[in-house]
Amino acid sequence: MFDTVLVANRGEIAVRVIRTLRSMGVRSVAVFSDADAGARHVREADTAVRIGPPPAADSYLSVERLLDAAARGGAQAVHPGYGFLAENAGFARACEEAGLVFVGPPADAIALMGDKIRAKETVRAAGVPVVPGGRDPELAEAARDLGAPVLLKPSAGGGGKGMRLVRDMSTLEDEIAAARREARASFGDDTLLVERWIDRPRHIEIQVLADGHGKVVHLGERECSLQRRHQKIVEEAPSVLLDEATRAAMGEAAVQAARSCGYRGAGTVEFIVPGTDPSQYYFMEMNTRLQVEHPVTELAVSVDPAGGALDLVEWQLRVAAGERLGFGQDDVRITGHAVEARLCAEDPARGFLPSGGTALKLREPAGEGVRTDSGLTEGGEVGSLYDPMLAKVIGYGPDRATALRRLRSALADTVTLGVQTNAGFLRRLLAHPAVVRGELDTGLVEREVDGLVAGQVPPEVYAAAALLRHAALAGGAADGWADPFSAADGWRLGGEPAWTPYHLRVPGHDPVTVRVRSTAGGGTELLPDGADTALPVAGTVLPGPGAGDRFAFQLDGVRHAFAVLPDGTWLGRDGDAWQVRDHDPVAASLTRAAHAGADSLTAPMPGTVTVVKVAVGDEVAAGQSLLVVEAMKMEHVIAAPHAGTVTGLDVSPGTAVAMDQVLAVIAPHEEATA
Secondary structure, eight states: OOSEEEEOOOHHHHHHHHHHHHHHTOEEEEEEEGGGTTOHHHHHSSEEEEEESSSGGGTTTOHHHHHHHHHHHTOSEEEOOSSTTTTOHHHHHHHHHTTOEESSSOHHHHHHHHSHHHHHHHHHHTTOOBOOEEETTSHHHHHHHHOSSEEEEESSOOTTTTOEEESOGGGHHHHHHHHHHHHHHHHSOOOEEEEEOOSSEEEEEEEEEEOTTSOEEEEEEEEEEEEETTEEEEEEESOSSOOHHHHHHHHHHHHHHHHHTTOOEEEEEEEEEETTOTTSOEEEEEEOSOOTTHHHHHHHEEOOTTOOOOOHHHHHHHHHTTOOOSOOGGGOEEOSEEEEEEEESEEGGGTTEEOOEEOSEEEOOOSTTEEEEEOOOTTOEEOSSSOSEEEEEEEEESSHHHHHHHHHHHHHTOEEETSOOSHHHHHHHHTSHHHHHTOOOTTHHHHHHHHHSOOSOOHHHHHHHHHHHHHHHHOOOTTSOOOTTTOOSOOOTTSOOOOEEEEEEOTTSOOEEEEEEEOTTSOEEEEOTTOSSOEEEEEEEOSBTTTBTEEEEEETTEEEEEEEOTTSSEEEETTEEEEOEEOOHHHHHHHHHHHTTOEEEEOSSSEEEEEEOOOTTOEEOTTOEEEEEEETTEEEEEEOSSSEEEEEEOOOTTOEEOTTOEEEEEEEOHHHHO
């Protein structure tokens, strides 16, 4: 076994690999860009090497810097994790040439399976069924022979980039051109393939493990059908769709696919399966690395007759060190059920745009049947440079119902105040009747997304924010003395206490005003926005010693509880979180007057302005692209809402912007105003 291993990655997967290295007594070397200098994976490794400033091309994607870090750290092997260079054949070869062991498959296997066209030809020759389709240069002809609907896919990449579903053959040429543009921009290669589209398909993958001595086994399947924009968001093992015969047949097909390319290490063979006939499965691609969803296999599958835990990272390392697999196919047993949800820095209420910020309050779930793989720390910064996935929360148990129930509860207990996440959305998705029944397909999330996204802000959120602000104003000095003339009790001579108004706003929603006052009997009452009747407040438990971050109160006899920041600027409940800002109606009115009806265009997410196409004084048309903001591998085009003149421009290429920051101001033309 190796003495020292370089972990050529960041975030939660780097922390995950370091955990196994520590359990094996192997020294870990982390790498970090300047943006990650204080990250959790850096602190948890035995040592860490700086590999340069962002962007990623100058750090985590630099083969030269990673190899230099391995040499400086004294590593004998490199674990690539997933993402970045994990499936880069050139990196695997460079490690070998530098005398380092690449903890993954041979470079030739990576190259072969990374080319979707060659991969399909190879596995087809090995007897593995593939989706009917075609490739360049006869792409259009093959598509017409298949008939609509068909799916266009880049040969050189994945992750949903460049994929186009064509249901109307009259649009085929335009869709091919668009797919080529996206493929060229994403992968530097515009080669396409076309496949028959299977309506309401299920995405099922098989985990394989191969040593360097000729043994290949499969570890059962994972269901990955819950996706959004071709990206997996929930995975589980095993699948409720497969019976034992189909599971064995698909497993054997995956083993043959691995053998066909001379595979070694952990890998995943992905299949598309018609939900109406699971016996008709087709090879899609092979991921030549560890998968994000590997924990569900570790929790639901055993290879040890004594019932020991399965650790895929450990077996990756053992195989890379030349060891033989210590078990055979007959030793693989399904022992329970596990479901994983990907926790991402994104705001479902704003179209799943990337979010960011500082994790001001962090509470990650734990306990019986719950596992959390995370790269987060309280006080850590979530920037806009890298992938938005922050953590994986996994629920497991003896059966699927228990696993789902534990995962929903774990997501409800997840608190990430300061950074907006999709935890609440995931919890609602896992409670959807079709998900509970196991009636899944890759389009389910897109069809049901509107009902899964939180709509209006609950009124008790504004009530809690106002009460916390009121409590802060009423608080006294550290010695217990309170200035009666500074107390926010609304006292006035000869009458009822006055209301203290709190003007509040949650980004993306209209501002509201909540009024709070003390009553003659020493209590508190609250007047919600737009209401005529005051509601009594009772049973208040303020955050602090003994209560932690918890704030509870009764409003009109109904008890509400939140995880909060004491100043009321962030509140969380059941996985959802709200940033509640103070709103100054006077300043807002003055701003509107200053711009005389002009529209202020604001940043929809924290990120970096990469393109500015206009200048102050330019005339623009409705819908014209003005700027581009990039964050977490996502570009967002800022377009003119109407014809007009650019009267303000506060950014330039390279400017880092916060969410809702004003980027430009467009004064409308008279006809646009009319």
